[in-house]
């Protein structure tokens with residue numbers, strides 16, 4: 001069964017209570033549960049990982065080599081700062097989709113640049129927590145295309 005690794009970075013463990021006017025009321029546990037259920041319906045294994053530390057995120061990306069077929073990543077604030085996470089994603093060469101709950105382009109200028117976007121297969125911003133579901137559906141479609149060809 002194909003594996004899709006969902007990675008969430010710093011402060012996303014606070015979803016539900018963190019600036020709900022920006023990030024909504026859903027918790028990370030709600031999102032993880034929903035994605036696991038959707039993954040089961042779509043026939044893929046969804047593995048979830050959250051960490052607040054950059055090095056742990058890098059290590060988890062490295063461990064995905066040979067395991068994950070796709071990565072969905074919301075690197076939180078590290079999106080805008082982390083060459084290390086960019087290098088890890090490039091290093092393992094696993095296709096990935098970058099997700100942001102908020103529309104980062106409608107926010108502070110420092111959120112407009114991402115160290116990940118030009119390496120991503122695609123980027124989803126501003127769709128709220130539905131962005132994760134959209135990303136998962138996209139990944140499953142891509143994997144199905146690959147297995148047909």
Ligand SMILES: O=C1C[C@@](O)(C(=O)O)C[C@@H](O)[C@@H]1O
Pocket residue numbers: 010011012074075076077078079099100101102103104111
């Ligand atoms: O932590 C986050 C969350 C975020 O990645 C989002 O999902 O909208 C946007 C980032 O700028 C911010 O630092």
